[in-house]
Amino acid sequence: MIAGGYNFRLLGAVAALLLAFGFKGALIAPPPPPPTVSAGEFETPRAMGRLARILGDQRPHPVDSEANDAVRERMIAELRSIGLSPQVRGAMDCNITPKSRAVACAMTRNVVASIGPATGRRLLLNAHYDSTPTGPGASDDGLGVAALIEVAANLRVSPPARPVTFLFNEGEEFGLNGARAFVASDPLAREVDSLINIDTRGVSGPAIMFETNVPNGPALADYARAARRPYANSVSTDFATLIPNTTDVTVFKERGWKTLSYSIIGNETRYHSAGDTIAALDRASLHHVGSEILAATRSVADDQGAGSRGRRVFTDIAGRGFVSLPLVIAAGLLGAILLAMTFVAIRRKGIGVAVGKVAMLTVGAMIATAVVVALAGWLRPGDYWRAYPTIAYVAVYASLLTIQCALLVRFAAKIDRVRLRIAGWLTITAFGALLSLALPGASIYFLASPLIALAAMLIERRSAVVTTALFWAAALIQLLLFAELQALMEMLLIDGPLWAVAPLAALAALPVLVETLPADRSRSSLLVLCAAAFAMWIGAMAIPRASLERPATLTIGYVRDEISGKALWAIANKQSPLPAAVERLGKWRDVELAYNGRHRWVSDAPLIDIPRPVIRVLSTVAIGKQRVVRVAIDRGGADTVGLRFDKAVPVLAMGLAGQIRAISSDARPGPSSIACSGRACDGLVVEIRLAGQAPVKARLFGTHFAIPREARPLVEARPANTQPQYAPDNSVRVRGVIF
Numbered sequence: 176m177i178a179g180g181y182n183f184r185l186l187g188a189v190a191a192l193l194l195a196f197g198f199k200g201a202l203i204a205p206p207p208p209p210p211t212v213s214a215g216e217f218e219t220p221r222a223m224g225r226l227a228r229i230l231g232d233q234r235p236h237p238v239d240s241e242a243n244d245a246v247r248e249r250m251i252a253e254l255r256s257i258g259l260s261p262q263v264r265g266a267m268d269c270n271i272t273p274k275s276r277a278v279a280c281a282m283t284r285n286v287v288a289s290i291g292p293a294t295g296r297r298l299l300l301n302a303h304y305d306s307t308p309t310g311p312g313a314s315d316d317g318l319g320v321a322a323l324i325e326v327a328a329n330l331r332v333s334p335p336a337r338p339v340t341f342l343f344n345e346g347e348e349f350g351l352n353g354a355r356a357f358v359a360s361d362p363l364a365r366e367v368d369s370l371i372n373i374d375t376r377g378v379s380g381p382a383i384m385f386e387t388n389v390p391n392g393p394a395l396a397d398y399a400r401a402a403r404r405p406y407a408n409s410v411s412t413d414f415a416t417l418i419p420n421t422t423d424v425t426v427f428k429e430r431g432w433k434t435l436s437y438s439i440i441g442n443e444t445r446y447h448s449a450g451d452t453i454a455a456l457d458r459a460s461l462h463h464v465g466s467e468i469l470a471a472t473r474s475v476a477d478d479q480g481a482g483s484r485g486r487r488v489f490t491d492i493a494g495r496g497f498v499s500l501p502l503v504i505a506a507g508l509l510g511a512i513l514l515a516m517t518f519v520a521i522r523r524k525g526i527g528v529a530v531g532k533v534a535m536l537t538v539g540a541m542i543a544t545a546v547v548v549a550l551a552g553w554l555r556p557g558d559y560w561r562a563y564p565t566i567a568y569v570a571v572y573a574s575l576l577t578i579q580c581a582l583l584v585r586f587a588a589k590i591d592r593v594r595l596r597i598a599g600w601l602t603i604t605a606f607g608a609l610l611s612l613a614l615p616g617a618s619i620y621f622l623a624s625p626l627i628a629l630a631a632m633l634i635e636r637r638s639a640v641v642t643t644a645l646f647w648a649a650a651l652i653q654l655l656l657f658a659e660l661q662a663l664m665e666m667l668l669i670d671g672p673l674w675a676v677a678p679l680a681a682l683a684a685l686p687v688l689v690e691t692l693p694a695d696r697s698r699s700s701l702l703v704l705c706a707a708a709f710a711m712w713i714g715a716m717a718i719p720r721a722s723l724e725r726p727a728t729l730t731i732g733y734v735r736d737e738i739s740g741k742a743l744w745a746i747a748n749k750q751s752p753l754p755a756a757v758e759r760l761g762k763w764r765d766v767e768l769a770y771n772g773r774h775r776w777v778s779d780a781p782l783i784d785i786p787r788p789v790i791r792v793l794s795t796v797a798i799g800k801q802r803v804v805r806v807a808i809d810r811g812g813a814d815t816v817g818l819r820f821d822k823a824v825p826v827l828a829m830g831l832a833g834q835i836r837a838i839s840s841d842a843r844p845g846p847s848s849i850a851c852s853g854r855a856c857d858g859l860v861v862e863i864r865l866a867g868q869a870p871v872k873a874r875l876f877g878t879h880f881a882i883p884r885e886a887r888p889l890v891e892a893r894p895a896n897t898q899p900q901y902a903p904d905n906s907v908r909v910r911g912v913i914f
Contacts, residue, residue: 182700188691189576192684196572199658202493205381206404208462217465225253226321233311238346239282239853243305254288257328261288266356269830272421276838276847278829279350282855286343290330295337297366298475302373303347308880309903310451319373322465335476349852354423369475372436374422379457380441381406382464386415386424388434390486395499401474405497408490409616443669444725448900488619505618512625513608516601519632529590533598536582541681544575545674555716557751562722567715571673573708581701599689600628603682624653650686657683721896729897731889733882733906742782745775756892770876770909785906786812788877804914808859813877817850820873825866832860870913879906
């Protein structure tokens with residue numbers, strides 16, 4: 176085992192762990208489309224053809240735009256071609272998402288079509304057909320639209336036993352307006368009891384079922400029955416309720432419908448960008464989404480109400496199996512395992528010191544890794560890992576494993592293997608119990624392996640061979656489960672922070688390191704690990720931060736601020752260093768823009784005439800200690816117009832005249848705003864309810880999805896491996912108003 180001062184067992188274990196972490200993406204690869212399909216199955220080439228016809232020239236088509244009118248007409252033609260009779264339901268909507276202070280208004284034109292009986296409990300299948308103003312939205316959510324039309328074509332041949340309605344909604348990207356308009360005014364909404372939703376955040380990867388209703392028992396029964404290659408876990412569904420990102424499900428969940436929501440999240444660099452094209456969309460992803468949705472539709476449509484009514488925790492096993500347990504049983508079992516392990520530990524002398532050391536060393540390794548990552552970010556600011564994220568993540572894992580090994584060798588090498596095993600698994604199980612308090616769905620990940628490890632502890636004195644085999648089995652199962660979660664985290668956290676994967680990786684690696692920890696204090700092996708980690712960081716620091724396949728963000732903006740009388744060029748690139756060709760064109764500084772609170776690289780610009788929004792105060796009515804201000808909007812040629820109040824301004828509610836929506840008392844702190852996008856904003860009358868009678872100030876801004884011709888040098892200097900993302904190149908005019 177030890178030759179020349181090297182512990183090859185430990186080095187081999189670390190190398191194996193790095194290989195597992197580096198190639199774990201294979202665990203979440205979508206199955207390829209079959210060369211041929213039978214009647215009644217999802218046909219990927221046909222769905223792709225529908226998508227190509229619907230998107231046409233692949234222009235961006237935001238809500239209430241002429242481009243979206245054209246997309247809608249082509250989509251309706253596709254629906255009619257399969258024998259459906261789609262209807263267009265128009266409505267002006269102002270929506271506010273939960274815990275938000277931002278109201279978004281837009282004219283929506285939802286398209287609905289139904290299959291099956293005219294009455295009965297209705298299943299709703301939903302996707303949005305608008306894109307952001309930045310890109311064509313081939314994946315987000317053209318994939319959803321094409322998949323649902325292909326599903327509808329199959330259901331036309333074999334109609335379901337109950338009504339199924341297809342909703343292609345408009346305005347999701349601006350403010351979930353189509354979904355809100357449907358539940359508020361469409362009579363079909365009153366008949367819906369089940370929902371299948373598609374929305375995406377990338378252009379590749381498997382169909383992940385990432386969100387359900389609560390309690391989720393009936394929905395999971397349908398999912399388990401239907402899924403052929405399942406990718407779903409209750410950590411994702413719990414996490415979806417905590418993050419500020421929203422989908423149409425945010426609106427629909429208010430109705431308590433049984434819900435299954437699907438997405439793909441691979442290569443987020445093309446999300447909300449000009450790179451979200453048909454060419455970039457992975458055919459395997461379309462096939463997996465479509466075939467899973469078709470199977471789920473049939474399962475939900477045939478559901479007779481069977482299945483547990485309670486909440487369940489669940490996970491797939493590398494897309495090949497699916498495990499689900501009632502939450503109460505999972506929580507009870509996790510608690511019982513933790514208590515049993517604690518009892519076993521108490522019977523061992525000196526185990527308290529061992530547990531304390533292993534727990535502190537594991538947490539210490541996580542913290543030290545975060546420090547290393549922070550140092551790397553200081554040396555190379557911005558998303559330097561964007562083009563080749565695997566290289567950077569492997570460098571993170573190499574640092575973590577090196578630090579873990581160093582700490583264990585230095586501070587735990589004198590702890591015998593028996594106590595070390597107990598301490599390691601007790602640490603993992605305790606961490607799982609604590610995590611499950613915040614994310615109950617995580618409990619499913621801390622049952623199988625700790626239970627096997629507990630069995631090994633109980634027979635440890637009977638058979639050393641069987642005991643070792645059980646501990647290794649527990650370690651490998653834990654590694655498999657956690658590696659898939661790590662792969663999903665890496666895909667989701669393309670913007671970082673890189674260190675976020677360290678806690679999960681540390682727990683996944685701990686049992687393997689415990690089994691291979693050397694008894695000697697030789698540091699030769701650690702020097703090899705340090706050298707390897709350093710070399711990997713050299714690679715992560717040297718690789719290009721962007722590529723044509725995975726471009727970096729660089730959006731060019733022009734801001735004319737009438738309050739200050741100045742104008743700026745403003746570049747959004749997540750505050751990465753500017754490309755040299757761009758940097759030469761101005762004296763750039765990092766500034767927080769007053770009208771939206773976002774940081775940009777800015778440089779002085781000339782005053783240029785761009786669209787100028789106008790707002791007219793129609794009336795101010797005092798109601799007790801409050802007042803309601805009614806205003807009319809004129810875009811002045813802008814595409815989007817909005818009002819933003821300082822966070823100290825006491826805004827109570829905003830929205831359409833006579834239909835204002837209250838801002839929740841538990842809304843996140845920050846400024847209140849109301850914005851409108853599209854042609855229908857001209858002449859729109861909105862109301863704002865304010866606390867108090869004193870005049871208040873606000874910023875009126877109009878955004879035009881284009882930049883002045885004077886910006887041409889900046890556009891020409893933009894590298895080919897960068898692109899606008901989240902917002903197109905744009906011009907913003909800011910004015911001050913007083914109510």
